[in-house]
Amino acid sequence: QKEVEQNSGPLSVPEGAIASLNCTYSDRGSQSFFWYRQYSGKSPELIMFIYSNGDKEDGRFTAQLNKASQYVSLLIRDSQPSDSATYLCAVNGMGGGSNYKLTFGKGTLLTVNP
Amino acid sequence: SAVISQKPSRDICQRGTSLTIQCQVDSQVTMMFWYRQQPGQSLTLIATANQGSEATYESGFVIDKFPISRPNLTFSTLTVSNMSPEDSSIYLCSVQLAAQSSYNEQFFGPGTRLTVL
Numbered sequence: 001q002k003e004v005e006q007n008s009g010p011l012s013v014p015e016g017a018i019a020s021l022n023c024t025y026s027d028r029g030s031q032s033f034f035w036y037r038q039y040s041g042k043s044p045e046l047i048m049f050i051y052s053n054g055d056k057e058d059g060r061f062t063a064q065l066n067k068a069s070q071y072v073s074l075l076i077r078d079s080q081p082s083d084s085a086t087y088l089c090a091v092n093g094m095g096g097g098s099n100y101k102l103t104f105g106k107g108t109l110l111t112v113n114p
Numbered sequence: 115s116a117v118i119s120q121k122p123s124r125d126i127c128q129r130g131t132s133l134t135i136q137c138q139v140d141s142q143v144t145m146m147f148w149y150r151q152q153p154g155q156s157l158t159l160i161a162t163a164n165q166g167s168e169a170t171y172e173s174g175f176v177i178d179k180f181p182i183s184r185p186n187l188t189f190s191t192l193t194v195s196n197m198s199p200e201d202s203s204i205y206l207c208s209v210q211l212a213a214q215s216s217y218n219e220q221f222f223g224p225g226t227r228l229t230v231l
Contacts, residue, residue: 032217043206043222044157046115051217088156092218100145100210100218106156 004091006105014113019076021108023089026070031093033065033072034102038086048074079112086110116141116209118223126229127197134193135226137207142187145210147220148180152203160205163190197230204228 003026013019021035032051036044050056050063050072062075072091076083086107092100117140127133137146146163161169161182169182184190194201204227208220 032219034219036222043204043225046219046221049217049219090220100162101159102218102220104157 004089004103004105006087006089006108008106009109010111011108012111012113013079015079015081017079017112019079019083019110019112021074021076021087021089021110023072023074023105024070025072025089025091025103027091027093028067028070029093030070030091032091033063034090034092035061035063035074036088036090036104037083038088038107040085044088076110079110081112081114084110084112115221116143116211118207118209118221120207120223120226122226123224124227124229126231128231129198131197132193132195133197133228134191135205135207135228137190137192137223139188139209141211143209143211144187145220146184146190147208147210148182148190148192149206149208149222150203151206151225157206160192163192163207194228197228199230202228202230 035048048063089105090102163184
C-alpha cells in the first residue's frame with residue numbers, strides 16, 4: 001500500500017516562530033511533492049511544490065526534499081496566526097503508471113498563537 | 115491557476131436519493147478529478163474524469179454509485195447515487211493544468227458539503 005504519513009498534530013507554535021511540518025512517503029519512485037494549506041471549512045490551496053532534492057524557498061515558506069530518506073518537509077518562518085490551518089502533504093507518481101495521481105497524507109493541524 | 119466553481123456548495127439530502135454535483139472551470143484543462151473528504155479525514159481520490167470516455171475509478175469506488183460525466187474540457191459532474199448517511203462528506207473536484215506545468219500540480223474547487231439524513 002502506497003502511503004503518505006504526517007503527524008496529525010496539533011502543532012502549536014508562538015507567533016514569529018518557525019513551524020516545521022514533516023511528511024514521509026513509502027514509494028521510492030515518487031516524483032513530485034506538494035504542500036497544500038486547508039483552512040477549516042475550505043478546500044485545499046496549493047502553497048508549494050518540489051521535485052528535486054534540497055530546498056525550495058517561496059517567501060516565508062521553504063520546502064525541503066530528501067529522496068534518499070523519503071522525506072519532505074515544510075518550514076514556515078515568522079509564523080502568523082493566519083497560518084493556522086491544516087497542512088496536507090501530497091505525493092505524485094506513487095505506484096508507477098498513473099503519474100498524474102496525488103496521494104495525500106492525513107494532514108497536520110498547525111496553530112499559531114498570538 | 116484556474117477559476118473552479120462547484121454547484122451546489124452544500125446540500126442536505128434524504129437517504130436513498132441521488133445528488134449531482136457540477137464542476138466548471140474557466141479554461142480548458144487536461145485532467146479533472148473527483149475527491150471525497152470525510153469529516154476529519156484527508157482526501158481520497160474517487161475517480162479521474164476523462165473527456166469523452168468513461169471515468170477511471172479508484173479501488174473501492176464504482177460507477178453505479180458514483181457516475182461521472184465529462185462532456186468537454188471545462189465541465190464535469192459527479193452523481194452520488196442511492197445515498198446513505200455514510201456518504202456525508204465534502205466532495206471536491208480538482209484540475210491539472212498540464213499545459214502550464216509538467217509537475218502535475220492540482221488545483222481544487224471550493225467543494226460541495228453533503229449531508230445525508
